[in-house]
Each structure stands twice: as C-alpha cells, then as structure tokens.
Amino acid sequence: MSMTTPPPAKITIERLSVQYRDGTESLRDISLSIPAHQITVLFGPAGGGKSTLLRALNRLNDLVDGVRVTGRILLDGEEISGPGVDTVALRRRVGMVFAQPVPLPMSIRQNVVYGLELAGVRDAARREWELEKALRAAALWDEVQDRLDAPAVALSGGQQQRLCLARVLALEPEVILLDEPTSGLDPISTAKVEQSLQEIKRLYTVVIVPHSVQQAARLADQAAFFLQGELVETAAGRELFVTPREARTNDYVTGRFG
Amino acid sequence: MSRHTTQRLAFALLTLAAIVTTAPIVLIVGYIAATGLPAVSWEFLTTMPRDGMRAGGIWPAIVGTGLLTAGTGLVAVPLGIAAAIYLAEYAKDTTLTRAIRIAIINLAGIPSVVYGLFGLGLFVLFLNFGTSILAGCLTLAIMTLPVIISTAEEALRAVPQSFRVVSISLGGTKWQTIRRVVLPQALPGILTGVILGLERAAGETAPILFTAAAFFLPQLPGSAMDATMALPYHLFVISTQIPGMPIQIQYGTALVLLVFVLSMNLIATVIRARARAQRQW
Numbered sequence: 001m002s003m004t005t006p007p008p009a010k011i012t013i014e015r016l017s018v019q020y021r022d023g024t025e026s027l028r029d030i031s032l033s034i035p036a037h038q039i040t041v042l043f044g045p046a047g048g049g050k051s052t053l054l055r056a057l058n059r060l061n062d063l064v065d066g067v068r069v070t071g072r073i074l075l076d077g078e079e080i081s082g083p084g085v086d087t088v089a090l091r092r093r094v095g096m097v098f099a100q101p102v103p104l105p106m107s108i109r110q111n112v113v114y115g116l117e118l119a120g121v122r123d124a125a126r127r128e129w130e131l132e133k134a135l136r137a138a139a140l141w142d143e144v145q146d147r148l149d150a151p152a153v154a155l156s157g158g159q160q161q162r163l164c165l166a167r168v169l170a171l172e173p174e175v176i177l178l179d180e181p182t183s184g185l186d187p188i189s190t191a192k193v194e195q196s197l198q199e200i201k202r203l204y205t206v207v208i209v210p211h212s213v214q215q216a217a218r219l220a221d222q223a224a225f226f227l228q229g230e231l232v233e234t235a236a237g238r239e240l241f242v243t244p245r246e247a248r249t250n251d252y253v254t255g256r257f258g
Numbered sequence: 259m260s261r262h263t264t265q266r267l268a269f270a271l272l273t274l275a276a277i278v279t280t281a282p283i284v285l286i287v288g289y290i291a292a293t294g295l296p297a298v299s300w301e302f303l304t305t306m307p308r309d310g311m312r313a314g315g316i317w318p319a320i321v322g323t324g325l326l327t328a329g330t331g332l333v334a335v336p337l338g339i340a341a342a343i344y345l346a347e348y349a350k351d352t353t354l355t356r357a358i359r360i361a362i363i364n365l366a367g368i369p370s371v372v373y374g375l376f377g378l379g380l381f382v383l384f385l386n387f388g389t390s391i392l393a394g395c396l397t398l399a400i401m402t403l404p405v406i407i408s409t410a411e412e413a414l415r416a417v418p419q420s421f422r423v424v425s426i427s428l429g430g431t432k433w434q435t436i437r438r439v440v441l442p443q444a445l446p447g448i449l450t451g452v453i454l455g456l457e458r459a460a461g462e463t464a465p466i467l468f469t470a471a472a473f474f475l476p477q478l479p480g481s482a483m484d485a486t487m488a489l490p491y492h493l494f495v496i497s498t499q500i501p502g503m504p505i506q507i508q509y510g511t512a513l514v515l516l517v518f519v520l521s522m523n524l525i526a527t528v529i530r531a532r533a534r535a536q537r538q539w
Contacts, residue, residue, distance in 0.1 A: 092429035102420040105443060115428035
C-alpha cells in the first residue's frame, strides 16, 4: 500500500467529551478528523456514543437540557462547538437524516422545500428547481414526480427515508449526517439509499452511523470504531474490517460481540 | 355463582350506570324543549321584552350574551394561547413555572361567584369601568383562561417531539418551528379548548351578576362601557324576580340559551372529528 497525503479535513474533532446531566459520560476524549468528500463511518455496538457525536456536529445536543460539552469541533477550521455559534446557520451547513424517517405533516413538495422556506428563499422557480434536483439526487424523483402534492406520510418507509434525504439535500449543506438511515428499510430500499450516498459524496462530506458492520464495510472511505464512549481506532477504507489493530475491534467485526 | 353469571351481572350493572347517567341529560333537554318550544318564534328571538318582560322577545339578552362571549374570546384567546405556547415550548422546569402551573390549576377550581366578586372589586370599582360589557368580558376572560391554557398546552404537547427536532435540524429557529409545524398541528385541539371555555363563559351567571348584567334595558348597549342584558341572568330574573311570569317564556329563554351553548359544543366536536380524520401522525 502506497502512502498518500491524507485528504483535507472538513471537520476536526479535538478532545471532545460529552456528559449528560445524570452524570453519564457519552463520549470520552474523542479526537477525529473527517475528510471532505468521503464517507466516514462511525460504527460499534449501541450506546457507544456514535449518535451523540453526530448530534454534537450539528448542535442538536443543545435541545437536551444539561448536556456538558468539552473539547472543540472545527468546521473548515472554524470552531462550531462553543457558545455564541449561530446554530441555525450551522444546521443549514450540516444537515441530518434520522433513523426513523419523520416526514413533516405536509405534502411531498412542502417537505422538500421546507428548509429553503425557513432560510427565506422566496423565489418559487428556484425552489422548484431545487425540489427536482434534490429528489433526483435521492433517487426518488421517478416515483413521486406525478404526486408532489400528495401527503408525505402516504409514501412507503423507504420512500419516506429518501424524502428525508432529499429534504436535507435541498438545503445544499456541506456535510450530511446520517444516523442509521436504513435501519427500518428493506434490502432494496437500503441499496437505493447506499447508492445515493455513493453519488452525493462527490458534492458533500458524509458522516454515517451504519446499521450493521456489513453496511459499514460497504460504505467506508474512513471508519471509526466506537465502544462505550471511546474511539477505539480509526483507519482508511476497509482496513478496520480486514486487519484491525485492536483486539476489541477484531472481536466486534468478526461478530464475537455486539 | 358461575363466572358467566358474574360476567352477565357486571355487564347489566354497567349498562344501568350508563343509562342512569345519560337519562337526566335527555330528560332535561327534552323537558325544556317541549315546554319552551311553543314560546320560541321569530318575534321572540328578535324583539325587545314588553309588559315588564312578561311578553315580547329576548333580543337584547341574546345580543348581550353574544357580545359578552365574543369580547371574552377577544381577551382570553390570544392571552391563553400565548401563555400555553410559553408553558409548552419555552418554559424550563423552574420554581417559577411550577408556581404558574399550580396557579392555573387552582384558578380552574375557583367558584364562578368568586370571580364575579373579584371583577366587581377590580374592574367595576377600582378601575372604575362601572357595570359594563368591558368589566364583564374581563371577568369572564379570567375565568376562562385556565381552561384555554391547559387544553392548549395539552394540544401543543401532543405534537410529536420528532417534528420539532426535524424542523430545527433543517435550520429552523424555535419560533419558525412553532409557527409552521407545531401550531398548525395543535390548532384543532386548541380550538376545542377555546370553544369549551367560551361555552362556559356564555352560560355563567355569577361572574356577570355584579360586573355587566342589567335587570332590564329599554335599548341595546351602545358601547363597551354600557351594561347589558344577558341570557343566563335574564333567565334568573324572569324565573325568580317577576310575579305572574308565563312559564313558556322562562323555558323558551332556557331553550335559547341551551341551543346557544350546545351549538358551540357541536362546533367543537365537528372540528375535533375532522382534525382526527386528517391527522397524519
């Protein structure tokens, strides 16, 4: 294997710890660099702090009372973890797709343009253009183009999840966070979502918590293994799944626990 | 006794309880309708009372109750919804908000005549509004607020938290999230609470007794500073204060009040049923 210079970091996480009010520590002293235009996979057993890390990256942890965050997160070299950060602007740059698809109680069209409307985009032509672009990127356009004004809840689970992806893509964020986006989906829908991710990474930086080790291995340009709030190890590509350095990683990827 | 006999006995008892509780409502409404209906005519609904209220219509009382209800809504609805939004969406669990909640619960339990006395002291005398529609509406509004606040807060809390998280994750501010997602979803529940609160305001006598109601007025009120006749107080007056009062007029008035209140109730039920059918969660 030849040594190449590492790609530029989109996000740099420096000694990040997150503590909940009840004293439980969700993340302990994490340092990680997330390269631009790659898929970074955060994997490990439940309760490892992966979701907490995702929610630190777009400050959704702020919605929970009494969360204490120490350390720093830099987005393009600019600190986004401290007080005084414009979290509304940040969340437009760092979008998120959740484990359960939650279509807002509106039409398909309204769901996709919702973020644009919030951002004050009044130009209807531009909204229509973004709508189609986002739905195409999420591989949903062909299935919904004839019924954009139908309620979004009428879509199947897989379609709803791709709608949620389209909703984030319409905002043209720089980073997309995905928290087990395919956990409720059938294999065909899962394949469609994974295919979309491979395509959109040219334009965006993707951070995903996969729902299985197999999915982690399929998607990873970089993988990070989390165990009980600790970052055990990080490696490029599929390395962690083939030749992990740590015994704990090996035990998990070979299915000895988890 | 076998299990089946016990089962049948319990079933019979429960059915009986259901009938016993429903029967009075049916009897009351039926009796009032049967006795009062002959008195109700277009003239009865649209003319002033005559002959010391022993004849003629109840038009000023209908207008008065309409004005009092609308005025109460004007004050209580924006205030109540705003308070509910604060409590459901913004307030953290502190001593202050806990005190506010306890106050609201206790306000709901205060007898209406006490509200009337409070309105007399504060609005009529201290603020010098006199016996007026304004003083009556403010008094009724204070009485109605706890109902509106608690039902509206409940309706807001029933909106799934995931909608809020999604909206915020898409770059929404808290207020954008409330206005575009939470409020529209909670609106049917809020409206139900508003109507039930105003319905109570329309039917109460005690709060307007010292603050707004007039025994008899030869003309309709001209401004918010005038006293007014009102259906519940008029009913009280013609039932107890006037000798030789024809019974049909008493029951006719009761019927009009009943229809007024029940139709508000019906509107609330329809709104709720339609919202439930359309709800997407």
